[in-house]
Amino acid sequence: MNKILSLVFILISTLSQAQIQIKVLDATTRLPIENVQASANGRFLASSNAEGEIAIDSSEKLLIQLELAGYERETKEIIPGELVIVSLTKAIINLSEITVSAFESERSLMEQSASVVVVSEQDFNRFNEASLVNSFNTKPGIRIEERAPASYRISIRGSSLRAPFGVRNVKVYWNDVPFTSPDGTTALNLLDVSNIRSAEVIKGPSGSIYGAGNGGVVNLYSPANPAEGDGVSADFMVGNFGMTRYRLGISQQVGNGGFEASYVSQKADGYREQSAMDRQVFQLGGFFNLSDRQEIRTQLLVSDLDYQIPGALNADQLAEDPTQARPGSVEQNSSISQQSVFASLGHLYRFSSKFKNSTTLYLTTNDFENPFILDYKKELGFGFGGRTAFTFDGKLAGKDLRIIAGGEYQTSLTDAQNFGNVNGVADTVRFADKLQATQGFLFQQAEWDLLDNFMVTFALSENFSSLQVDRQIDASGGATDLQTRKFDPIVVPRFALNYQFSPYSGVYGSISSGFSPPTIDEVRTNEGSLNLDLEAEKGLNYEIGYRLGKGKLNLDLTAFYFNLDQTITTYTNAQGVVLFRNAGSTDQKGIETAIDYALIRNETAFIRDLKIGTAFTGHYFTFKDYQKEDNDYSGNDLTGVSPNTLVTRLDLRTSPGFYVNFTHQYVDEIPLDDANTVYQDAYNLVNMRVGWARTFVGKWELEAFAGVDNLTDEVYSLGNDLNPFGGRYYQPAPTRNWYGGVKVAFLY
Structure with a gap:
């Protein structure tokens, strides 16, 4: 009987050790944070509850990545069987932290020697996602017109002067591939908003490494x-x-x-x-x-x-x-x-x-x-x-x-x-x-x-x-x-x-x-x-x-x-x-x-x-x-x-x-x-x-x-x-409309 009890205790002990336990706190307030996502090797594992607690079944140590919008991402190697307290620091997004690859060179926006505008996924999600227009039009120097649904015209610093329809005088790339045809036209309307996560716009002729285009890239x-x-x-x-x-x-x-x-x-x-x-x-x-x-x-x-x-x-x-x-x-x-x-x-x-x-x-x-x-x-x-x-x-x-x-x-x-x-x-x-x-x-x-x-x-x-x-x-x-x-x-x-x-x-x-x-x-x-x-x-x-x-x-x-x-x-x-x-x-x-x-x-x-x-x-x-x-x-x-x-x-x-x-x-x-x-x-x-x-x-x-x-x-x-x-x-735009x-x- 004693042997059986010993075996049970060993089994319970083993099971308890085969679990990774994490408590996530705000680095400033020391309060628990809910909905923090934990993942390893790109695969989601669990998320924190209202007490900031995360439990992951594992008998091996894992490199855990903790993420939540508004906080800096944290990565820690954690061993099963011990409670690990992780503090997340609030993310203050500013220009020095935004990285762009506008000139084939990944640098922070603060280091870019040209006028570059970033249109983020959050910008697209602020508006009606049936159209690209409003997200770009919140940026200085950029204007997209839509004379009819899906009939786009891009103007960067007045470059639509020569564009009765379509896109002229602007070079467009999609995932680093030329999307503008060699004849100078761009069928931007072939893309849906969901095909675009973010955009980087170089205004004016600064994009010399992208060839022709006084309007921008x-x-x-x-x-x-x-x-x-x-x-x-x-x-x-x-x-x-x-x-x-x-x-x-x-x-x-x-x-x-x-x-x-x-x-x-x-x-x-x-x-x-x-x-x-x-x-x-x-x-x-x-x-x-x-x-x-x-x-x-x-x-x-x-x-x-x-x-x-x-x-x-x-x-x-x-x-x-x-x-x-x-x-x-x-x-x-x-x-x-x-x-x-x-x-x-x-x-x-x-x-x-x-x-x-x-x-x-x-x-x-x-x-x-x-x-x-x-x-x-x-x-x-x-x-x-x-x-x-x-x-x-x-x-x-x-x-x-x-x-x-x-x-x-x-x-x-x-x-x-x-x-x-x-x-x-x-x-x-x-x-x-x-x-x-x-x-x-x-x-x-x-x-x-x-x-x-x-x-x-x-x-x-x-x-x-x-x-x-x-x-x-x-x-x-x-x-x-x-x-x-x-x-x-x-x-x-x-x-x-x-x-x-x-x-x-x-x-x-x-x-x-x-x-x-x-x-x-x-x-x-x-x-x-x-x-x-x-x-x-x-x-x-x-x-x-x-x-x-x-x-x-x-x-x-x-x-x-x-x-x-x-x-x-x-x-x-x-x-x-x-x-x-x-x-x-x-x-x-x-x-x-x-x-x-x-x-x-x-x-x-x-x-x-x-x-x-x-x-x-x-x-x-x-x-x-x-x-x-x-x-x-x-x-x-x-x-x-x-x-x-x-x-x-x-x-x-x-x-x-x-x-x-x-x-x-x-x-x-x-x-x-x-x-x-x-x-x-x-x-x-x-x-x-x-x-x-x-x-x-x-x-x-x-x-x-x-x-x-x-x-x-x-x-x-x-x-x-x-x-x-x-x-x-005149190309009249829609009156008040809902979605x-x-x-x-x-x-x-």
């Missing part, structure tokens, strides 16, 4: 590394004007890597007549850590997009009924149908602790159909390219030196046909071309820490590009021949300085040049003419900035002067076809500032976060030496640019999980023609989102939310036509 990054954990998730959202959206996702760890996949479907009837949209997006990503030296990342994006184009209205039509479509749009089924596949393969190799290479290859296909009031366009395209970058960390005169060098190459082949449009059906072919666009460049960048707090940057890229139009059919009797435009090689330099007063504040200054060749859509117009004499825009930018990030306060202030020559502007002929021309030069002076302050930040109080923020954009842009026929527009305000924009944000988060996000945006009047005779009135836009989000048993995440856009029912256009024929300037939804995730 947008680096988009998709959801986190799938090797960080396993789980499934589902989202569902509904809203006014027939909007429905749902998403299904899965993330699975496989060895030292893993994959993540998601499918999103979004549909809407639209606020205006002929403004419905239907988009399905499938994304599959893989990450494989082959060894300490090698990593492979793969991406596959399949997108099927259909959206209608309501067209612009004149002032009388706007006053009569802002929901109506432009006459003829419905009858001719003015719309876009686009199916695209985008696949990439990336490889990272570390030759040593100081030398590495990152190479990415991609290919894409595109099937595009665009019935319009005046014609019917069909395009079938294929493209491929790649980017490689070598990084070396060494010393020069005993000071840290980082050298980055590499190259990028892209080419696209497109069969393009333009037909007559009879009641929305393609009729007789008017003209047909085989198009080829090629773009490539070499880049070099050196970052030298001349002093411990003083960094010098010199960057250079050597660029070449060409457009080729091989006319196969011309029903008007014009020549059917091959025409090529090769742009002269252009060298784009950048010189920058960064001085740190302390780890929390610093200044920078830069001089950078840029260029933007015309796109294929600007050279080959919908009327059939070819404008191969169109010159590339060339610009020179001077910039100085100051950053402060300490405690609860963040401040980012930038002033710049940008001079652009051979500016490409738009006009519309009597048939309604958008055409392009070089218009002398522009003079662009600007101030951009963002201030954020945390009024309350306490993870153990009822109100855990109360933050306010404001962003001001002052763009004082004018034409310089702009003569059009007998009219001299020199000195006029730059078309399509608001001189003053002010955004104010308020964010509240509570311990039960309730949150409020409030945003007010003021946009000053906008000149809509080069003569400055027509302006869009200034407007105030108010958006709000409320919700509740909690984690249960450490494995379930649940969120319910509702929101309202344009709370004050403002009348405005989120994107206007510039210099249109017949006074068709709501739920999100569920299960981590296993």
